[in-house]
Amino acid sequence: MPSKASKLLEGMRQSKAKWKRNDIVSLYKGYGFIVDVRGKNHDKVWHPKYPHLVTFLPRHRKLGEYVIDDAVRLVDEFIRLEKQGETK
Numbered sequence: 870m871p872s873k874a875s876k877l878l879e880g881m882r883q884s885k886a887k888w889k890r891n892d893i894v895s896l897y898k899g900y901g902f903i904v905d906v907r908g909k910n911h912d913k914v915w916h917p918k919y920p921h922l923v924t925f926l927p928r929h930r931k932l933g934e935y936v937i938d939d940a941v942r943l944v945d946e947f948i949r950l951e952k953q954g955e956t957k
Contacts, residue, residue, distance in 0.1 A: 873895065873899060877895060882941055885934040885937045886934075888937055889932070890926070890928065890929075896944060897944070900916075900944050900947055901917070903917060909928075911928065912926045913926075914943070922947055
């Protein structure tokens, strides 16, 4: 049975529309990312195992498609690194 985070990831791959900030936070946290509250307008998102996987998540009501693209790209890179680690 797929996890909530993997269902979110698949949904975001299929469509960049309709996603809310809470969905993106759930996706990141489901894959072990930390969402740090930072400045007034953005939060820092990073992974403790791979600190180079970092981005900033806006706190806007309406999120641009680039935010979804960034989330999918970052999680995909995390998955790739984890699989690469399994094959070593």
